[in-house]
Amino acid sequence: MRKKMLSLLLVAAAVIMVVAPQVSSTAQAQDQRTLKLWHYESPTGAMGKAWDAAIAKFEETHPDVKVEFESRGFEEIRQTAPMILNSDEAPDVMEYNKGNATAGFLSQQGLLTDLTDVAVERGWDQILSPSLQTTSRYENGIMGSGPWYGVTNYGEYVMVYYNQDMFAANGVEVPTTLDEFEAAMQTFVDAGITPLAVGATEYPAQQIFYELVLSQADRDWVNAYQLYQGDVDFHDAAFTFGAEKMADWVSKGYISEDATGLPAEDMGVSFENGDFPMMISGSWWYGRFMEEITSFEWSTFLFPGNALNAGSGGNIWIVPTNAKNKDLAYDFIDITLSPEIQSILGNEGGIPINADLEQIEDPKIQELIANFNTIIADDGIAFYPDWPAPGYYDVLVSGVQELIAGTMSPDEMLDFIADPYFEYRDSLDLG
Known part of the structure; x- marks a missing residue:
């Protein structure tokens, strides 16, 4: 009996020795936290590279936290955000488009965390200038004031990218007025070249219309249209000019009718390939072009003659x-706003808002930031x-197509395009 009892004890001890490490490992796995992060930036673009550096910095400063990053497409996030954020699958922190129709709308639905106290505690309200705070704050879904429902950490604006080699080959100078711009485009048309790369299945074509x-x-017109601070007439001089001029540009061959079937990516690639001398789009292409365009010289200029340009905080x-894990999300946002990551953003072709500008030496990037500062000023x-x-x-998109x-x-x-605008605007309690 004594031997039998000893054998049982030895078996039990062996079982404990085998099971104990497994229990400890399971408990350790359960203790490890995860930061679930989504964004839609290209890995070769300025923001994509900066956010990769921010993830690495987060992992360095949070060794016990696992970062679960997923790259999601811009269109995917835009279309599915309300459903995803209303589920248990929501990420901890996500890049999202700013404005009344997107972040403002989600804030009204109760899907976004009020970050006001965090913004003050962590000094984000001091880093972002009042004009850049516009797209981070929403009152009843309208941007510009009220609680913080998001944080921008870079600037962006629409400009004209141009192929310097094609300009030189055709004797075209950089235009400074709309008349000069149209004359330049006519020169290319006369040479059998379509001047503008345009993608009309997504945002680019509507941004040309808006420019x-x-x-x-x-400014009063912008405030009325964007912030509902005045009357809007879709047949006023500005809207009428934009619609008629865009139709005119198509009839003159400045924009190809084939643009109706092209997405933004195809537009950008066609410019990279040297198929078009110009492309009107945003600064988010800048870093990518710096890396990927190797067969010709290129530069940019602001939309000729405009005092106002499409743009904002990013x-x-x-x-x-x-x-x-909201606290981890706040830590990650903090890191993206740090001078270290902001300087990386700038050196890769983005527009930083909190960089050590002495660390940015590339003349192209200095030009990019200078143009943005001109717009802001x-x-x-x-x-x-x-x-x-x-x-x-x-x-x-549909209307411009x-x-x-x-x-x-x-x-x-x-x-x-007027009817949906007024339908929504009339549904708001504007006081």
């Missing part, structure tokens, strides 16, 4: 209401055309 509208607008980091930021209402992005295709007249197109 043309802004050429006839002022897309924002949001923390979903359903996020499981002249109160020239006019946001983006799709911001005023939820779903308005798709309305503008029809305008380019010639299946809608300028008046018909303006009526088409």
Whole structure:
């Protein structure tokens, strides 16, 4: 009996020795926290490289935390955000588009964490200038004031990218007025070259339309349209000019009708390949072009003659209401705003808002930042055309596509985009 009892004890001890490490390992795994992070920046772009550096810095400063990063497409996040953020699958921190129609709308739905106290405690309100805070703060879904529902950490604006080699070969000078711009495009058309690379299945074409509208607008016009601080007439001089001028550009061959079937990516690649002398789009392409364009010299200029340009603080980091590790999300946002990461952003072709500018030496990047600072100094930021209402992005894409295709007249197109705007605006309690 004694031997039998001893054998049982030895077996039990062996079982404990085998099981004990497994239990400890399981407990350790359960103790490890995870930061779930989504963004849609290209890995070769300035923001993508900066956020990769921020992730590495976060892992260095949080050795017991696992970072679970997922790259999600811009369109995917734009279309599925309300559903994802309303589920248990919401990430802890996510890049999201700013504006009334996107972040403002989600804030109204209770899907975003109010970051106001965190912004003050961590000094984000001191890093971001008042103009850059516009897209981080929303009151009843309208940007510009109220609680912080997101944090931007870079600037962006729309400009004209141009192929310097093609300009030189065709004797074209950089234009400074709209008339000179049209004369330059006509020179290319006369040489059998379509001047503008355009993608109309996504944002680029509507931003060209908006730049043309802004050429006839002022700050009061922008505030009325974007912030609902005044009356809006879609058949006023600015809107009419933009629609008629864009149709005119198509008829003259400045924009190809084939643009109706091209996405933004194809537009950018066609410019990279030297197929077009110009492309009107945002600063988010800048870093990528610095790395990928090797067969010709290129540069940029602001939309000729405009005092106002599409642009803003960059897309924002949001923390979903359903996020499981909000404190980790705040730490990550902090890191992206640090001078170390901001300087990386700048050196890779982005527009930093908190960089050590002495660390940025590339003349191209200095030019990029200087143009943005010029816009900011002249109160020239006019946001983006799709911001005023939820779903308005798709309305503008469709309307501008029809305008380019010639299946809608300028008046018909303006009526088409007016109705959804007023339907949403009239639904708001504007006091």
